[in-house]
Amino acid sequence: MMTRMRDLQRWAIAAALALSVGAGVAAGAELLQGDPALLASSAPPALLGPITEAGRTGWNCAPEHAATARSVTSAGLPRD
Amino acid sequence: MIARAVVASLLALAAATGSAWAQTYPGNATAPRTTDPGALAARARDREIHERFARGVAAEEKGDWAAAVPEFARVIVLDPPEPKGSTARYDLAIADAHLGRDDAAVTLLDEALHRDPGFAAAAATLVAVQLRRGNVSGARTAADRFVAIAPSAAMAHYSRGLAALQGGDLTTARGDFRALLDADPSYAVAHYDLALVELRDGHDDVAQFELQRALALAPGYARARFALGTVLLRGGRRADARVAFDRCAHDAEDPALRALAIDLRDKL
Numbered sequence A: 001m002m003t004r005m006r007d008l009q010r011w012a013i014a015a016a017l018a019l020s021v022g023a024g025v026a027a028g029a030e031l032l033q034g035d036p037a038l039l040a041s042s043a044p045p046a047l048l049g050p051i052t053e054a055g056r057t058g059w060n061c062a063p064e065h066a067a068t069a070r071s072v073t074s075a076g077l078p079r080d
Numbered sequence B: 001m002i003a004r005a006v007v008a009s010l011l012a013l014a015a016a017t018g019s020a021w022a023q024t025y026p027g028n029a030t031a032p033r034t035t036d037p038g039a040l041a042a043r044a045r046d047r048e049i050h051e052r053f054a055r056g057v058a059a060e061e062k063g064d065w066a067a068a069v070p071e072f073a074r075v076i077v078l079d080p081p082e083p084k085g086s087t088a089r090y091d092l093a094i095a096d097a098h099l100g101r102d103d104a105a106v107t108l109l110d111e112a113l114h115r116d117p118g119f120a121a122a123a124a125t126l127v128a129v130q131l132r133r134g135n136v137s138g139a140r141t142a143a144d145r146f147v148a149i150a151p152s153a154a155m156a157h158y159s160r161g162l163a164a165l166q167g168g169d170l171t172t173a174r175g176d177f178r179a180l181l182d183a184d185p186s187y188a189v190a191h192y193d194l195a196l197v198e199l200r201d202g203h204d205d206v207a208q209f210e211l212q213r214a215l216a217l218a219p220g221y222a223r224a225r226f227a228l229g230t231v232l233l234r235g236g237r238r239a240d241a242r243v244a245f246d247r248c249a250h251d252a253e254d255p256a257l258r259a260l261a262i263d264l265r266d267k268l
Helices: A002-034 A062-068 B002-021 B037-061 B065-078 B084-098 B102-115 B120-132 B136-149 B154-167 B170-183 B188-200 B204-217 B222-234 B238-251 B255-267
Strands: none
Touching (some): B120 B136, B136 B154, B188 B222, B204 B222
């Protein structure tokens, strides 16, 4: 009896969560139709890697090279 | 006989001057020795800084951010001269950022840039952390500094474009994304972000053009496909918008974006 009650409770919670997610999505969709500002921009650049004690002017400092690179590929910018 | 004598004298001359042309090596250096307590302490301190840097960088290269933190924190306490002081702060900042301690990372990166105002990697990281924590004005200030340090850098324009877009400075955002595209017209993400700028500025036709260029370069770019659906919907082209949302639902890896695309598709 107790086990069945627990199962019912779990199903009720799952159903409530599913409904709330659905409601959120629907609200989001209606908002998006009217306001393009809600469209998310692309991701920020990824964090760069560590630098040795030689510092940023040291030989082959990859993070400093990425930060100053002129090309998108060398800079390692996001692809989506 | 005379010829033999001439050859012999030339060989002798060559042998005499040969040593002057040969590379020379210094002799063994004598091992430095001192009994001065101050000099010994300085030498021990330098050695500790060297070892802690090596251990901290090795930990970060393995992604063990927690292990790197005490190494760089100790280097900062030992207060080495530049470039080690700013580098230790940068390294500790990226460890803190990976551990979710964004406030501490921002403070350290500000300190690193105060010590070394031309430190582009620190400036780039500061913008990334400020964008991530949603501090739009902080991100914009950091991005302006980054562009001043590296005016032709792709990452500087990308970062400031995002900060400006989020802050509503559409003119600066447009300029930065256009600069990126001037350098690399095949960068689909810049076309997408430029489309968002144009959408927010009410130029739906330009936005649609940029989104179509992004999708021509990257057909599986789900976020751009979704934005195109939104533009088409705003223009009353429901059937085309439905196709775009359907394709987005198919391509999207992000479950939230997929759910939103399915919802919109099913409503049309």
